[in-house]
Every structure is written in structure tokens, then in C-alpha cells.
Amino acid sequence: MKPYSGQRIDIVSESVAEAVALVDRRFQTRGIGQRRLGYDPVSIMNIFSKVKAAPRRVFSMARSADITEIASDIITRRMSITMGDLQGLGMSLRFVTAMDSNCAMKNMICNPADIYRQSNGVCNNLKNPMWGSSISAQPRFIPAHYGDSKNIGMIPRYLSVSGEPLPNPRHISNSVHNGGTSPPRGCQFTVLLTFFGQFVDHDVISTPTKEDRGGFEFRCCNGNMPVSRPECFPFGTPPGEFNSTCMHFVRSEIAPTVDCLPGPRNQMNQASSFLDLSVTYGSTQQTEQDLVDFSTGDQRHTENPFLNSIQTLFLREHNRIADILHGINLHWNGERIYKETRKLLTGIYQHIIFKEFLPALLGDELTLQLGLLPKPVGFNTQYNENVDAGTRNAFGAAAFRIGHTMVGSLVGSSDQNFNEKHNIPLENEFFNPRTIYDRKNFGVEGMLRWMLSQFQSQSDRFLTPTVRNRLFQTRPGNGFDLGALNIQRGRDHGLPSYNSFRRHCGLQPALTFFAGPTGLVDQDKGAALALQMIYKHPDDIDLFPGGLSETPLKGSLVGPTFGCLIGLQFLMYKTGDRFYYENQFPHTGFTMEQLNIIKQQSLSSLLCRNTDIHSVQPKAFVSPLPGIHRQPCYSFPRLGEQELNAWRERH
């Protein structure tokens, strides 16, 4: 780093002032001529990735991040220093001081006596109150790799190590993710596993895309022509595949770090990261209050009817428990009942994740190896205040999108005997709640039974054409390719290459494209060839196609790289959550008796209690076909008045 001179203070504060003026001017004009909302895929995509709640907070955070980014650019240019120099202790202190009144991201003072988690996740960690909170920057496993020479992030990652542009995302998708008409189904796990995964995804991450001041969408293609503006990152598609050869893509909204330290851009997470059912309850005080109007915590729940059914299940269980708790503790007011019910249901939800969901997704071995499995009974306190539970960028933008391969092409319903009643193409049901209300043919119960009895699509590198060619389609040819979007999103977020993540996981990076030693050791020959056909250098491979094309580990649905990233992330959700249900914290946790009641619960028992299903397999994610029989609902552990007596407050 260059020696400090007094002149630098002026340059730093002058540059920040210049950046403020620039950002505010740009913000005033942002969105002019963009107000064209309609029933088309762009508008539907906009609903999906919209700023969900507290738009003011989102915009003030985005403004601070924009100023940080532009000021970093000006300073490094004017002073001919690198970003590394700017991030050095002396310079960054000066930067933070100059940013002060323009920095919307400050640490909070917490009250350690608070009993319940906050809906926005703030103060879960008492030392670093903003860790894991909603409307904050997504932390990273490894540093970002963007396309601009200073790695600030204004330009997404777009260059190959050879200096040429990286391959086009749709071409990669065509080469690596195209499984033909209908990729095969698996033979062990149910459709419920896939959509419970999506439910968890919506709980821990929600990345808004950039919107104009009025909350309207940007249009990034003008017919076949890409629109050139900083918020857009569209890409070309081969002629004849879609109506337009330009695929619309808006860049993700960004957020500053605490105190607005200079550094490469980070994307925003508007959900709280913790496994706290914010998907049901909301990630801000406002959404939590809106629940009384029967909305849910995450507006993406109507994205598909299965997700909607799972949401309904949790809402029903909330109301059921709240009623009983009210009867047991007549002196509790509405807020107390709500908070105790939320705490208890979140405990059950966490138990389902660590006991049932992760062993199915990652396999028993990896779950055990990483210490993710709950103890059969009693406390298991592994809380570590130095762990940031924040959802890592690569987890949301690539690794946990593994669920996209498990999505099939149908929405179906089954009768009381689990015989299929109906099925219809999923592509007509995006953001269409009619199947939920059509109780005769579908309905929540019918769809849950279908999810419990049908095999999910196989976990491989292929995506069903429903989402790879016709995502959010409203007319033939006007849909999106979800695989290509995932690849482009990774570049937008500055995710380093697949090989960089392999190194992070202690796995051997590929030096060649061969499916063998020194090459793509975890891919089969077909997958290695598909990657070789499209990439120039193994160091160019994007994380999503690289990870998804790995052969799953034995007994698992994921390969080693995604297994590592997903496993580490859930370990952080466990050890970085002060309110994790197994923690022995008398003030905020459960009593031993309460905890052991929670540990008897399962997704199957939840289904039994809240639907008209009479019998179900004990493990809801495992298909009942090969020798696992359904059991009558009365044989499952209950959670009625007798059990909830453990929540009776003695005073």
C-alpha cells in the first residue's frame, strides 16, 4: 500500500460526494419510459424477483451500495491505487468516515433479554447484530470475480481465462442441461422433497432484481436487440428457439456491508437467512402484520401450486397450535400466542429439515459427517457466535438451485387411496392459484397426496423442457430458460468458476476436460464431453453447470461440490442461529420436555394433523413404494392438548 498523505482525505471525501451526486441524479431518472406492465413472461418474472417488502429500506440500502461502488471506482482511478489498497485499514477507515451519512447499513444495539427471534433476523447474533438479517448483503464463501479490471462488480464476470468472452448461457444450457423431451424420474424420493426444498429456499433467500423508482420492471430486450443500461444483462439465443433472439435479464439489486466498507459488489438478500419460517411469517415487521390479511411471508408462494400447498400446511398448523395454546394459557394475549406458536412451529420445521430433508438430499453419510443430524433426544448446543449464518451468494445463485433438476413437468392430484386423479402440465400453472381452489379435481389435499406418492424428477444435469424452454411462457415461444438464467445469474453475482469452488471445498480442480484423473473426476464421460464441447478452458466452467453435472455421491442426490456448499451452508444455519431449536439456552430455547415433544414430530405427522389424509408413509420424502408402508394417521405422535401442556405457563 502507498504511504498515506493528507491529500488523500480530500480525494476520498470529494469522490464520495461526487458519487452521491451521480447516484442521486441517476436515481431520479431511473425508470423513465419503463412503465409497460403486462401479462407476459417479463412481468411474471418481475413478480417473482420483485422487491417484496419495505421498498424504502431496499432502496436506501441499494443507494448506499451504488455510492460505495462508484466512489471506489473514482478513488482507485484518481489515486492510481488498487482495490486492495483501498481496502487496507487506513484507507478503508477514511472511506467509511466519508460515507457516514450516506451509509444505510449500521450495526444495531441489541437487547440480550429479548426472548424471541425478530422477524427480520436482526440481533440473532448479539456481537454482529446484522448477520443473517433481511435486506442486507449476501456474504460469500470465496471472494467475487467480476468482469471489470478492478473487480468492483459494475461489469459481470464475462471473460474466459483466454481473454475471449465466456460461452453464451443458452448454448451452455443446450449442451449441458438439455435432457430431451422429458428427463426420467428418480426411484426413491417423492415430489414433496423437491417442493419442500423450494419452500426452504424461499425461507432463506430472496434476491430482488433492480427496479425503477416506482417499483416497475426494466425491459432489457427491445425485440431482438439487447438494451444497453447498467441494470440489464440480457443474452442472445439461437434463432428459431424462442420468438426473440434476446433473452431478458435484469441484474440483481445490491447491498452494502456494515459501515459501507469499500469492496466488490454484493447482492442483496431481502429475506432473513435463518431457518425461521420467514417464508410463512415474513422477513419484516410489516409483512408479519400483513399476515392477518391472509397473505404469506413470501409472495413467491403462488409461483407453483405445490409450493402453495406446503405454505397452506404450515399456516393451518400455526392456527391449530395457536388455538390450543390459547386454551391452555388463557392469560396470554394475541401477540404472546402468536410468538410462542411461531417459536414452536419453527422448531418443528427445523427438526424436519435436519432430521428428514438433509438426510434425503445429501445422504445419511454426508449429513452425519458434517454433524448436521439432530440428537435423538435432548439438547445439542453447538451455537458459535463467530459463525455468520447469512445465506452465501453461491448457495442461492447456484448450489441450492440443484432443485431445478428435480422439477418435473406435471402438476397432479391423487385420491384418498393415493391413486392419481388428474395431471396437467406445470407450464400452465405458474402463478396460477386455480388448482388450489379447484377442490373437486385438485385442491391442497389432492396435490399433497400426489406429492407424497409420485417420484420426483431424477437428480441429474438435465432440466425439464417445462422450465428450460417454457418457463413463465404465456404464448408459444415467449418463455425463459431457467438453466441459462441460473448461469447468467452466477455471472451477474460475480461467482468465481466451478474450479475455484472445488478448491474451496478441498476437491481437486479439473485441469483438463477428461472424465478421469487430473480432469473432471466427478463427471461421467457424457457430462465431461458436454462441458468440453462448450467451454474453452476448465477454469471457465460456471458453478451451476459444473456442480449439476457431477455424478451424485453414493446415497445422495448431490455431487461432491454442491454437497460441500449445501452442507456447509446448513451447518452455518445450525451453528450460527442463537435460536436453533436444539440449543440449551433457558432464556430463549425450549425446556427439555418441550424439545423432546418437538423431536417426535415429522412432516408426515404435520400432514396427518392438517389434511384429510388418513394414512401416510413415516418418511414423507421417501416414496412408499419399495417396501415402506403407509401407516394410519392415528399411529403418529400427536401434538394436541395433552402434549402442548408442556407449554402451560405456571405462575
Ligand code: HEM
Ligand atoms: C416449478 C419449480 C420452480 C421454478 C419455476 C423456479 C423458478 C426460479 C426462478 C425463475 C428463479 C430466478 C432465476 C433468476 O436468477 O433469474 C429461481 C431462483 C431460485 N430457485 Fe427456483 N424454481 C423452482 C423450483 C426450485 C426448487 C425445487 C429449488 C430448490 C430445491 C429452487 C431453488 C432456487 C433458488 C435457491 C433460487 C435463488 C433464489 C434467490 O436468490 O432469490 N427452485 N427459481
